[in-house]
Amino acid sequence: MAGVVVAGIGVAFGVGVAVGADGPERPGRPFAAERPGTGRVLLSNADVTVTESCDDLLAAYVDRGVERVTPWGWDYGDVYADTSGGATEDSGDSAPTEERGSAAAPVPSTTRAGSSETGTNVQEEGVDEPDVVKTDGQLLVRVDDDLLTAYSLTGDEPELTDTLDLADVQDAEILLVGDDVVVIGRSEDVSEQKWSYSGPPSRSRVLVVDVSDPTSMEVTSTKEYDAALVTARLHGSVVRVVVSAGLPELDFVSPGFWRDEESAFEKNQEIVRDSTIEDWLPTVATDGGDPEPLMECGDVAIPEDEDGGLGTLAVVGFDPAFADSWDTAAVLSASQTVYASADRLVLATNGFLSGPAWWGGDVIECFDVCPDMSRAFNGGGTTHLYSFALSGTDAHFVAAGEVDGIVADRWSMDEADGVLRVAVGPSAETGPFNSVVTLRETGEDIVEVGRVDQLGPGEEIKSVRWFDTLAIVVTFRQVDPLYAVDLTDPESPQLLGELKIPGFSDYLHPLGAWRMIGVGAAADESTGQVRGAQVALFDVHDVTNPRQLGVVEYGYGTQALAGTDPRQFTWLPDRRTALTVVSDVSTGSVGSVSVIEVEDGGLTQRSVEVEYGDDVARVRLVPLADGRVVLVTGNDISFFDI
Structure with a gap:
């Protein structure tokens, strides 16, 4: 692959790692080529291995595939979902110790968070996320469909x-x-792909556009991956695109007049055994050229535990100024939840399906949480975790582990001072409650070191926000219990306090040291019935006794869209003002900007209608360094009068 630098799966520390100068020749086409100057990295961890040949990697795919095939083809599809992290890009290659430090702090504390330098409200300060609009303060760039x-x-x-x-x-x-x-999106060129149990055909497309002359923008690079886009992140000048290649499209047979179920099953198993490595690994086509391998066989880490799902999850890192060179790291997994901090990228695979599931020939629609019986499909109720260390364009695989319970989304994960903190919901492997679990990378394992259980028994996690040494977890069934968990000692996290109020917060945003805004829904205290959008102000100065200082309700038929897309929330710290988008479907899906001023005693609010219909979901409020705010609607760009 001329001009392309592909990183092998490595480890960021030397414990249990053997590095050879020359690896064995790899059979196969076109994955056989060795990378010049790259040594082979072998993981001694029995839980995760890197193959020495494409034959070994293919055998791992086939062994798992034979277990997944039925007389009609693949058994059921892996779920693909948008999932859609810290301060600055790790500038060195220093090796972490066997345990990556500790979160030492005298008391629980929060940290300030806000918009990225390009105007997007992000999960982690310093780690930018894709959006439909970006700015550098003087230039604003917006994408709408293909324009x-x-x-x-x-x-x-x-x-x-x-x-x-x-x-x-x-x-x-x-x-x-x-x-x-x-520009990151789905490719329209899916005409030659087939639908199957593994989901709709999907390709990912990444374009680099030179905007140095904003009067004459020009596409300088185009890449198309035959894999589904999961997410992307920006660390400094390094873009990381995460793509997922699911179950391959093989020419399976089906039972019919001339073939019974048993013979169809045997034939489909034979078809899986006859598959090639090219069927399983994703490719990339650059600037309209022929597809090439996105990775080599030695770049794929193979978990020994097969419950993490079947597919290939690849992390592709590149600098847009040198778009023809990239580094790739991958894991054999169906992971779809991705969390990124300043120096870590963590993939999570739940042990159950969160989308349509096949059960006895019927389709079960699983929305927030699937029925208990669906958890028997894929690994019970365990979430599998895979950690990559980030340095430059590299993403080195470093550790794998698991945690009992369900990690709902990326907001349920966080990494601080070498400690991975996760909030998990109930599963077949836990009790009927939620938990906060702390874990460390020890050698090549992600190992649990502490936990707090019994959070919101019988309730669902609605939102999580992590701070330096504090976790705020909101659960809901009829009222909104807000839990404050002390993470000062990761090996002994403590539940310090809770607050029970009507409604719930889908999204939490810290305003400073001890204040938070919760965006969500109001609800009837006796029935739990949702009665419209709500924004609440919380005081967590005394974490043993969190308080609600004020609340704004918007009425029946309204929805605060930041609950599902936090990019529709903007905090202006100098003005002590929050801007969030509220939709009113009772009046024909009218979108308004809610201007919320934070005062010592609570909140004041006024609404400004700005958009209607489907375009309400694309409204953005972009803060500039000079104090102005840009309002982006479906058809207009203007300055918003605060």
Whole structure:
């Protein structure tokens, strides 16, 4: 693969690792080529291995595939979901110790969080996330379907400078990296792909657009992956795209007049055994050229535990200024939940399906949480975790582990001072309650070191927010219990206090040292019936006794959209003002900006109608360093009058 640098799966520390100067020749096509100057890295951990040949890797796929095939083809599909992290990019290759430090702090404390430098409300400060709009303060770039537009922000009103049609891309979002815009989305070119139990056909498309001259934008690089887009992140100038190649499209047979179920089953097993490594590993086509391997066989870590699902989850790192070179690390897994901090990327695979599941020939629609019986499908109620260390464009696989319970989304995970903290919901492997669990990388294992159980028995986790040494967990059934968990000692986390109020918060945003805003829904205290959107102000100065200082309710038929998309929330610390988008479906899906001023005694609010219909979900409020705020609606870019 000329001009492409592909990183092998490595370990960021030397414990239990043997490095050879030359690896054995790898049979196969076109994955046989060794990377010049790259040594083989062998993991001694029995739980995770890296193969010495493509034959060994293919055998791992086939062994798992034979267990997944039925007389009609694949048994059921892995669920693909948008899932859609710390301060600065790790600048060195220093090796962590066997246990990556400790979170030492005298008392529980919170930290301030806000928008990224490009205007997006993100999970971790310093780790940018894709959005439909980005800015550097003078230039604003927006993507809408397959059209990229640029605006100058230097005048009294935003001024359109250029538009650019984007070829064959759907549901695009963007990252801004210096003078480059990275466009990330689904490819429209799926005509030759087939639907199957593994889901709809899916390809990912990544474009680099030069915006150094905002009056003449130009596409400088195009890549298409034959794998589904999971998410992307920006660390400094490094873009990391995570893609997932699921079950391959093989020419399975089905029972019929001339073939009974048993013979169809045997034939399909034979078809899986006859598959090739090219059937399983994803490819990439650059600038319209022929597809090439995205990785080599030695770049794929293989978990010994097969309950993590079947597929290939790849992390591709590149600098847009050098888009023809990239590093790839992968794991044989169906992971779809991705959390990123400053120096770690953690993949999570739940032990049950969270989408349509096949049960006795019937389709069960599983929304927030699947019925208990679906957990028997795929590994019980255990979540499998895979950790990668980030350095430059590399993502080195370092450790794997598991935790009993269900990790619902990326907001349920956090990494601080070498400690991975996760909030898990109930599963077949736990009691009927929620938990906060702390884990460390010890050698090549992710090992549990502490936990707090019995959070919200019989209730569902609605939101989680992590701080330096504090976790806030909101659960809900009829009332909103807000739990404060002390993480000062990771090996002995403690439940310090709880607050029970009507309604719940889908999204929590810290305002400073001891205040938080919760965006969610109001609910009837006696029945739990939701009665519209709600925003609440919380005081956690005394974590043993958290208090609600004020609440704003928007009425029946309203929804606070930041609960499902936190990018529709903006905090302006200098003004002590929050901006969030509220939709009112009772009046025909009217979208308003709620301007919420935070005062010592509570909250005051006013609403400004800005959008209607489907475009309400794309409204953004982008803060600029000079104090102005840009309002982005379906058809307009303007400055918003606070």
